[in-house]
Amino acid sequence: MADSFLAPHPELSYAEALHRLLSLADFERMAGTMAPATKNDLSRMRELSERIGGPWQAPIIHVAGTKGKGSTVAVAASILRAAGLSVGTFTSPHLHTFRERISLNGEPANEEQFAGALARVWPHIEAMGNESPNGRPTTFEALTAMAF
DSSP: OOTGGGSOOTTOOHHHHHHHHTTSOOTTSOTTSOOOOOOOSSHHHHHHHHHTTOOOOSOOOOOOSSSSHHHHHHHHHHHHHHTTOOOEEEOSSOSSOGGGGEEETTEEOOHHHHHHHHHHHHHHHHHHHHHOTTOSOOHHHHHHHHHO
C-alpha cells in the first residue's frame, strides 16, 4: 500500500465511496440468502490487479484461520514497524467502519484516503463490469485492490 495511493481524491466523498462499494456483490452480507451464481476462483482479482498496475513486488504476509488473526497481524506489524519499515495492513471483517480494514503504520485510512483509494480503483471496476468475461469485482475484491 503506497502513501500516494491513499492520497485524498477530491472527486469522491466518503459517503459516495461507501454507496459505490456497497453496490457491489458482498458475500459477507449475504449470509442466509441465496447467493448469485459465481465463479469461485481468482480470475476477477487477477484481472483487477493487472488493471491497477499489479502484481506488486512488496513482501506480503497472509494470515488465515479462524482464531487469532488480528493479534497475529498486530504483532507482526509492530515488529516490522519497530524495524523501521512502513507497514500496510488489510484486515477483514471490520468492526465499526470499512476504513479500519485498510491501515498504514497502525493508522486506519481516514475518510478522504478511503474515498481516494476507491476513486482510483473504481474506473477499473466499472470497466470490468462492462467488458470483462470475469464480471464486476465483489466488495471484498474492491477493498483488496484499494489496500494494494
